[in-house]
Amino acid sequence: MRLDIIQDGEFAQVIDVCGQGPIRARLMDMGFSRGTTVEVIRKAPMGGPIEVRVKGTLVSLRPQEAMMVEVAPIVRRRGYRHRGRRGFFRGFMNFFENGTDGDK
Amino acid sequence: METSSPSQKIRVAVAGNPNSGKTSIFNALTGMRQHVGNWPGVTVEKIVGHAVYDDIDIEFIDLPGTYSLSPYSPDERVARDFLLFERPDAVCVVVDGTSLERSLYLVAQIVELNIPFVLALNMIDIVEARGMKIDTEKLSALIGAPVVPTVARSRRGIRELVREIIHIKDNEYYPVPVDYGKETERAILNVVEKISLAPQLAKKCHTGRFISAMLLAGDPEIEGLIYGASENSELEAEIAELRMKLEARERTDGETILANARHGWASGIFHEVVEHPTHDEPTVTDKIDDVLLHKFLGLPIFGVAMFLVFMATFGLGRFPTVWIEAFFGWLGGSLDGLFASLGAPEILNSLVVNGIIEGVGGVLVFLPNIAILFFFVAILEDSGYMARAAFLVDNIMHRMGLHGKSFIPIILGFGCTVPAVMATRTLENREDRLLTILILPFVLCSARIPVFVLLSSIFFARCAGIVMFSMYLLSILVAIFTAKLLKTAIFPGLTTPFVMELPPYHVPSLRGILLHTWERSWAFIRKAGTVILVGSVIIWALGSMPPGAEYASEGTWAASIGKFLEPLVKPFGSNWIGAVALLFGFAAKEIVVSTLTVLAGAGDIALGGAMREIFTPLSAYAFMVFTLIYTPCIATVAVIKKETQSWKWTAVSVALGLALAWILATLVYTVGSVLGFS
Numbered sequence: 001m002r003l004d005i006i007q008d009g010e011f012a013q014v015i016d017v018c019g020q021g022p023i024r025a026r027l028m029d030m031g032f033s034r035g036t037t038v039e040v041i042r043k044a045p046m047g048g049p050i051e052v053r054v055k056g057t058l059v060s061l062r063p064q065e066a067m068m069v070e071v072a073p074i075v076r077r078r079g080y081r082h083r084g085r086r087g088f089f090r091g092f093m094n095f096f097e098n099g100t101d102g103d104k
Numbered sequence: 105m106e107t108s109s110p111s112q113k114i115r116v117a118v119a120g121n122p123n124s125g126k127t128s129i130f131n132a133l134t135g136m137r138q139h140v141g142n143w144p145g146v147t148v149e150k151i152v153g154h155a156v157y158d159d160i161d162i163e164f165i166d167l168p169g170t171y172s173l174s175p176y177s178p179d180e181r182v183a184r185d186f187l188l189f190e191r192p193d194a195v196c197v198v199v200d201g202t203s204l205e206r207s208l209y210l211v212a213q214i215v216e217l218n219i220p221f222v223l224a225l226n227m228i229d230i231v232e233a234r235g236m237k238i239d240t241e242k243l244s245a246l247i248g249a250p251v252v253p254t255v256a257r258s259r260r261g262i263r264e265l266v267r268e269i270i271h272i273k274d275n276e277y278y279p280v281p282v283d284y285g286k287e288t289e290r291a292i293l294n295v296v297e298k299i300s301l302a303p304q305l306a307k308k309c310h311t312g313r314f315i316s317a318m319l320l321a322g323d324p325e326i327e328g329l330i331y332g333a334s335e336n337s338e339l340e341a342e343i344a345e346l347r348m349k350l351e352a353r354e355r356t357d358g359e360t361i362l363a364n365a366r367h368g369w370a371s372g373i374f375h376e377v378v379e380h381p382t383h384d385e386p387t388v389t390d391k392i393d394d395v396l397l398h399k400f401l402g403l404p405i406f407g408v409a410m411f412l413v414f415m416a417t418f419g420l421g422r423f424p425t426v427w428i429e430a431f432f433g434w435l436g437g438s439l440d441g442l443f444a445s446l447g448a449p450e451i452l453n454s455l456v457v458n459g460i461i462e463g464v465g466g467v468l469v470f471l472p473n474i475a476i477l478f479f480f481v482a483i484l485e486d487s488g489y490m491a492r493a494a495f496l497v498d499n500i501m502h503r504m505g506l507h508g509k510s511f512i513p514i515i516l517g518f519g520c521t522v523p524a525v526m527a528t529r530t531l532e533n534r535e536d537r538l539l540t541i542l543i544l545p546f547v548l549c550s551a552r553i554p555v556f557v558l559l560s561s562i563f564f565a566r567c568a569g570i571v572m573f574s575m576y577l578l579s580i581l582v583a584i585f586t587a588k589l590l591k592t593a594i595f596p597g598l599t600t601p602f603v604m605e606l607p608p609y610h611v612p613s614l615r616g617i618l619l620h621t622w623e624r625s626w627a628f629i630r631k632a633g634t635v636i637l638v639g640s641v642i643i644w645a646l647g648s649m650p651p652g653a654e655y656a657s658e659g660t661w662a663a664s665i666g667k668f669l670e671p672l673v674k675p676f677g678s679n680w681i682g683a684v685a686l687l688f689g690f691a692a693k694e695i696v697v698s699t700l701t702v703l704a705g706a707g708d709i710a711l712g713g714a715m716r717e718i719f720t721p722l723s724a725y726a727f728m729v730f731t732l733i734y735t736p737c738i739a740t741v742a743v744i745k746k747e748t749q750s751w752k753w754t755a756v757s758v759a760l761g762l763a764l765a766w767i768l769a770t771l772v773y774t775v776g777s778v779l780g781f782s
């Protein structure tokens with residue numbers, strides 16, 4: 001299965017990065033490597049870029065590039081966006097105190 | 105701490121992933137003693153700073169951010185080349201603790217370079233706040249280098265970092281390189297040996313292991329470098345054979361073998377040293393993104409943000425702009441008086457007042473707008489929102505053949521083309537940058553507005569608004585059209601991939617933002633200022649020669665040139681006065697207005713009547729079209745030269761503007777005449 005058809009909020013595991021050339025190397029440098037778990041966070045409307053969490057960092061890529069990443073879906077795990085939205089404001093105090101994204 | 109003459113000098117490179125806090129660490133290490141320049145041949149900022157610690161003079165170099173040592177953009181190439189060929193005495197690798205696993209991939213490559221390094225484990229405050237624990241001692245043992253936890257913005261750990269850097273040579277650390285597995289290791293050893301047999305290569309290959317690994321991965325640049333320098337043509341074939349054998353045995357290509365091994369190394373170390381909290385709750389960044397990148401709200405929020413930035417830039421900027429204008433007006437007036445009372449020659453008076461003060465003042469008037477704009481751009485960049493903006497508009501921009509990151513420069517272009525061109529630096533790919541720079545002059549900047557206001561109020565009094573709107577519309581259409589045209593004609597097949605990190609949000613630090621704003625504004629003052637000075641003196645000279653002629657009157661060289669150029673402007677209905685105005689408009693678009701009024705000989709009375717002698721409504725409109733499309737001003741030309749580092753592309757930009765302007769103005773005039781307008 002290719003990464004671009006994974007639904008938002010779903011997890012998947014990278015099997016391989018296909019294709020060749022600098023884009024492929026770039027994807028591997030950004031953390032897409034065999035065995036890595038990725039979380040598809042959101043997709044911009046109308047075929048826009050996809051946002052993915054990989055190795056604790058957020059990466060956005062167009063569907064064309066996501067197509068190069070061969071993945072196996074992980075059905076057991078679901079992203080935070082599938083759960084309720086309770087506690088939305090938790091962590092913001094900390095954010096403004098530290099000036100940065102700390103969450104507890 | 106400073107002593108009169110340090111006994112020792114060392115060079116330390118600050119390297120790491122983009123947004124890991126390199127610049128913040130660098131600032132903490134060097135204070136304000138920095139120098140911003142450019143790396144030779146590319147428009148990548150080179151920032152060098154000095155500090156003296158313990159009798160050692162340390163030169164720090166803030167390298168551009170990079171994800172790996174296989175460069176992908178000019179920035180990354182600069183970082184790689186510096187580490188590989190300039191051999192700093194030590195490297196300070198800055199790692200964002202919250203993305204430790206991904207960062208260790210770069211560390212894996214730096215270990216192989218065989219340069220002593222210290223790992224600054226930055227953003228440790230966030231790591232702690234997230235309830236993550238990193239065992240730094242274990243990390244240090246596993247990579248074989250000192251590890252210092254730091255918080256760059258509060259200077260936590262900076263002293264320890266300095267101490268480790270100073271003592272790096274005496275410390276007994278043995279970096280532990282990645283183990284690629286038996287077969288690959290054997291192949292690497294083989295290549296190392298082959299290379300060391302070629303003596304002319306030995307010099308280049310102080311990092312034999314890294315070079316050999318890259319050769320096995322088929323890295324085209326390293327290949328070109330090694331095989332190009334080698335007189336031994338068999339070397340290439342031998343290594344190719346080694347690589348084929350290895351790839352056959354491992355059933356994948358060399359690049360993947362190495363990347364997988366490095367990721368394995370990184371992930372192994374990561375799981376050894378990090379204790380994770382068990383819950384995986386959304387981070388604050390996730391929550392902010394849920395709003396700012398919302399399916400339906402994302403774009404409107406972005407639109408409002410842009411609108412506010414724009415209003416602030418030109419609203420707030422208006423006041424200092426008026427002061428600067430008043431100041432130069434006062435300066436010109438009083439110098440005029442002074443010269444008169446001293447009995448200075450008229451020509452000197454005119455040079456200073458009409459040439460230098462008007463010219464330089466005309467540019468400095470933009471300074472408040474530019475500084476405020478850069479202030480907001482720095483906030484957007486430092487907070488992490490800029491990458492989100494690119495994410496939001498990439499889809500639309502991609503359809504026009506542009507990149508998501510081209511959008512911000514285009515928005516800035518409606519204010520002033522000069523900062524807009526400078527803002528294209530966020531585009532990594534050179535072709536994308538060039539494309540964006542080439543269409544920016546077509547975006548209607550605010551300096552052109554006075555021309556349109558003057559002419560439309562005289563000729564289209566009843567529908568001035570519609571005429572103005574048509575100018576904006578035309579500007580956008582021409583920009584899109586040129587983007588498409590250039591994309592197919594000059595950069596065919598260019599599809600820059602859009603793989604971009606969305607960094608975690610930060611509350612930007614005021615100091616960092618002011619520093620950014622200052623550096624960029626100063627660059628504008630210096631560069632554009634010098635060119636403008638020369639340009640305005642030239643225009644002044646044309647407008648006042650031969651001696652004795654009244655400034656900008658019919659007897660001057662400028663007028664002769666205008667008459668010479670008249671055949672060129674005839675097709676769109678202008679005469680020599682229009683030609684001179686357009687010529688002078690190269691200095692700055694506002695000059696078009698002043699030239700028209702001066703040459704029309706109107707004074708202030710009956711301006712409308714004087715204009716009607718030069719233009720008909722139709723030819724006035726065609727003249728506006730020409731003004732809209734040709735090169736905005738000489739400062740733009742200067743900044744395009746600076747940013748592209750190429751006279752060729754600067755010339756292309758000017759030629760393209762002139763050609764399109766002429767064609768469209770003529771088209772409008774001809775079609776208008778045929779349709780019976782006049």
Ligand SMILES: Nc1nc2c(ncn2[C@@H]2O[C@H](COP(=O)(O)OP(=O)(O)O)[C@@H](O)[C@H]2O)c(=O)[nH]1
Binds near residue numbers: 125126129257616
């Ligand atoms: N909380 C926190 N924020 C930091 C730290 N170091 C840097 N930052 C912030 O991270 C952002 C990126 O830093 P910068 O130095 O520009 O990163 P660079 O791209 O590697 O040069 C800025 O907003 C900094 O204020 C740190 O140790 N802790």
Ligand SMILES: [Mg+2]
Binds near residue numbers: 126127128
């Ligand atoms: Mg930086």
